Amino acid sequence: QQQVKQSPQSLIVQKGGISIINCAYENTAFDYFPWYQQFPGKGPALLIAIRPDVSEKKEGRFTISFNKSAKQFSLHIMDSQPGDSATYFCAASMEAAGNKLTFGGGTRVLVKP
Amino acid sequence: NAGVTQTPKFRVLKTGQSMTLLCAQDMNHEYMYWYRQDPGMGLRLIHYSVGEGTTAKGEVPDGYNVSRLKKQNFLLGLESAAPSQTSVYFCASSYPLLGRAIEQYFGPGTRLTVT
Numbered sequence: 001q002q003q004v005k006q007s008p009q010s011l012i013v014q015k016g017g018i019s020i021i022n023c024a025y026e027n028t029a030f031d032y033f034p035w036y037q038q039f040p041g042k043g044p045a046l047l048i049a050i051r052p053d054v055s056e057k058k059e060g061r062f063t064i065s066f067n068k069s070a071k072q073f074s075l076h077i078m079d080s081q082p083g084d085s086a087t088y089f090c091a092a093s094m095e096a097a098g099n100k101l102t103f104g105g106g107t108r109v110l111v112k113p
Numbered sequence: 114n115a116g117v118t119q120t121p122k123f124r125v126l127k128t129g130q131s132m133t134l135l136c137a138q139d140m141n142h143e144y145m146y147w148y149r150q151d152p153g154m155g156l157r158l159i160h161y162s163v164g165e166g167t168t169a170k171g172e173v174p175d176g177y178n179v180s181r182l183k184k185q186n187f188l189l190g191l192e193s194a195a196p197s198q199t200s201v202y203f204c205a206s207s208y209p210l211l212g213r214a215i216e217q218y219f220g221p222g223t224r225l226t227v228t
Contacts, residue, residue, distance in 0.1 A: 009153065034216070043117070043203050043219030044156070089155055099207070100146070100171060101217060103155035 003027055004092050006104025014112050019077035021107045023090035026071065030092035032099070035064065035075050038087045038106075047088070048075070080111045115139055117220035119204050125226045126194040134189040134223050136204030144207045145187040146171075146217065147179060149200040156203060162187055194227045201225070 006023045013019045025033075034049035050057045050064045050073065057064045063076040077084055090104040120135040136145065144163050148156040158171030160179040168179045176198060178190045187206075191198060201224050205217040 004155075006155070032215070041221075043205075043221050045219065046216045049216075099144070099215075100158055100161060101156075102172075103148075103157070105153050105155045 003102050004090060004104040006090050006107060008107060009105065010108040010110070012110045012112060013080045015080060015082060017080050017111075019075075019080050019084070019109050019111070021075045021088055021090070021109075022072065023074065023104050024070075024072045025092050025102075027092070027094070028071065029094045029097075030102075031095060032093045033064070033066065033073050034091050034093075034101070035062075036089045036091060036103075038089065044089060077109070080109075082111045082113050085109060085111045117204055117206055117218050119202075119220040119223050121223060122221070123224050125228065126191075127228055128195060130194050131190070131192050132194065132225075133191075134202055134204075134225075136187045136189070136206075136220060138185055138187075138204075138206040138218070140206060140208070140218065141184070142206035142208045142218070143184075144209065145181065146205045146207075147177070147187065147189045148203045148205065149173065149198075150203060150222070151200050159189065159202075194225075196227045199225060199227045 035047045036044035037047040038044040061078045066073045087108045091101040093099045117138045146161040147159040150156045157173045162168045162181040165184040180188045201222045204220040207217045
């Protein structure tokens with residue numbers, strides 16, 4: 001049973017467009033929600049993260065929106081660039097469980113020039 | 114500062130063979146993790162360690178063993194490889210901050226094929 005569900009599995013967006021990836025979680029004890037970016041042949045790297053006490057966090061062109069009551073969070077990539085083409089993973093963790101990350105299934109994003 | 118390194122990068126095993134994957138980190142991190150990545154499944158935690166000499170099971174531990182004899186190294190063993198263990202394996206490490214481990218730093222991965 002996947003505790004973090006991610007959609008869509010893949011996404012194609014034109015350069016300059018907005019990429020939106022959604023995640024839903026089940027366990028209300030999760031208290032840390034990071035997004036990881038992975039390029040082909042590389043390990044994932046932390047992109048941006050949020051805690052449930054805020055509803056939005058922005059870093060450059062990347063924004064996380066968080067809806068605690070709906071148990072959902074999303075990543076928005078504004079002004080998408082070809083260099084953003086990668087696989088994105090949402091994740092969740094809880095301090096009580098040793099901060100182990102539970103990952104979503106991933107979204108492959110392709111930004112067309 | 115090499116970060117997290119993994120050895121080997123690629124390996125092909127026959128069913129029933131054994132092998133050990135080595136993870137090393139030079140960031141003095143307390144926590145280390147082993148994940149496997151399969152298409153559409155994201156990354157799933159196999160085993161993890163919160164300090165030298167300690168290990169614990171993750172989400173998919175069956176068929177794997179681990180050891181953390183030194184703080185900087187975390188070994189993942191497959192005693193009798195099976196085709197279902199064909200995957201890309203990632204090691205990660207993190208440090209506790211005010212009692213919490215935050216960002217995990219990942220290695221480049223090991224692609225393992227079991228025939």
